[in-house]
Amino acid sequence: MIFSSKIRQAIEDPPIRDTRAQMAFYPSSASVKVIDPDLGVPTVIGSSSGCLRRQYYDITGVPPTNYGSAEGALKMQMGSLIQALFEDKLKKAGLWMDSEVKMWNPTYKISGRIDTWCWDPDALKRGDRVPLPIEFKSTGRFGEPGLITISKGKVLPKGEHVCQVMSYLDFYSQWPEWYHGHPMRIVIIAVSRDSLSWREHVVSLAGKGQYGAPIKEDERYAVVRNETGTYQLKHITMAGIYTRFMEVGAYLRQKTEPPRDFELQYSNERIKKMADKGLMSKTNANKVAASIKRDPKGTDRWLGKLDAPFGDWQCQYCSHRTKCWEGIDHTPKPLIRQEHPQVAQAKKAPIAEPLADL
Numbered sequence: 001m002i003f004s005s006k007i008r009q010a011i012e013d014p015p016i017r018d019t020r021a022q023m024a025f026y027p028s029s030a031s032v033k034v035i036d037p038d039l040g041v042p043t044v045i046g047s048s049s050g051c052l053r054r055q056y057y058d059i060t061g062v063p064p065t066n067y068g069s070a071e072g073a074l075k076m077q078m079g080s081l082i083q084a085l086f087e088d089k090l091k092k093a094g095l096w097m098d099s100e101v102k103m104w105n106p107t108y109k110i111s112g113r114i115d116t117w118c119w120d121p122d123a124l125k126r127g128d129r130v131p132l133p134i135e136f137k138s139t140g141r142f143g144e145p146g147l148i149t150i151s152k153g154k155v156l157p158k159g160e161h162v163c164q165v166m167s168y169l170d171f172y173s174q175w176p177e178w179y180h181g182h183p184m185r186i187v188i189i190a191v192s193r194d195s196l197s198w199r200e201h202v203v204s205l206a207g208k209g210q211y212g213a214p215i216k217e218d219e220r221y222a223v224v225r226n227e228t229g230t231y232q233l234k235h236i237t238m239a240g241i242y243t244r245f246m247e248v249g250a251y252l253r254q255k256t257e258p259p260r261d262f263e264l265q266y267s268n269e270r271i272k273k274m275a276d277k278g279l280m281s282k283t284n285a286n287k288v289a290a291s292i293k294r295d296p297k298g299t300d301r302w303l304g305k306l307d308a309p310f311g312d313w314q315c316q317y318c319s320h321r322t323k324c325w326e327g328i329d330h331t332p333k334p335l336i337r338q339e340h341p342q343v344a345q346a347k348k349a350p351i352a353e354p355l356a357d358l
Helices: 004-012 052-060 070-092 121-126 159-172 238-254 268-276 282-294 321-325 341-348
Strands: 032-035 042-045 096-105 110-119 131-139 147-151 154-157 186-192 198-206 221-226 229-237
Touching: 004 070, 032 229, 032 238, 042 159, 052 238, 052 321, 070 096, 070 110, 070 131, 070 186, 096 159, 110 121, 110 159, 131 159, 154 159, 154 198, 154 221, 154 229, 159 186, 159 198, 159 221, 159 229, 159 238, 229 238, 268 282
Parallel strands: 131 186
Antiparallel strands: 032 042, 096 110, 110 131, 147 154, 186 198, 198 221, 221 229
């Protein structure tokens, strides 16, 4: 091709890369750790940058080992173009205030910036001028734009997006006079890059607590309102988000690498449980079922022959993926591990000899 290779090279292999270490925490790295209600195991709600280990690498200046694809970079730029398109319409409607407004939270060393600030149309109807921030999120062709279906007709924004905007909600809520007695709100506008259809989610905080309060006294959680209803997300809390940032700080002081929050490849046990509970596509679930039927003892090294790897998407998009998982065998182990003959023989002996080449 004439231009494609040059365009791809310019995006994926620039002559000079940014080598600056991250100097603060970012709202986009906000996350919470909860118990997965379906699998019964601890899980993290957050983006790829929400992983404690990735934040540790970024802040200590560890060079990335994995750079995104040209397609991924263009998707991010598409998000900026979509934001500019919507802002143009908001300006024509007389609602736009400002864009890319920076925020610095000195208490938790969080540095961020809100996409757009507008005048709240509902407040204008009351004769008040109340600022209302907007975060734009673009998404691909699968499913509704930026949504998680919780039941028929009821939807929510992605958990990592809710975590991100909560940092803004907490910080800007310390000026209640801005909102004329009404609670601080922030709007997530999720836009499809394909159809340009969109949906609004209004996020606010509920529960006891305020900006600057001790974590142990902060009981605030996220509330999401959209055209399908009002949802109290009591598992996504300010205390949970700030605790995670403080954990990163503790690892930095100790100069100790944090554990991984996500898995590049799930174990066969987890894959089977996900299939049993309908937590994967029907295609992959059928592969798992066929594998178990063919090999009931679970001796297959790769259950269901799923497209490798089959794990958390956060690891796939991580810029430190290779370093983090270097030297680790990602291949799922059998559901039922067959004991090696030498191990079985050693267990019978009163004093086992050292075993080699297991």
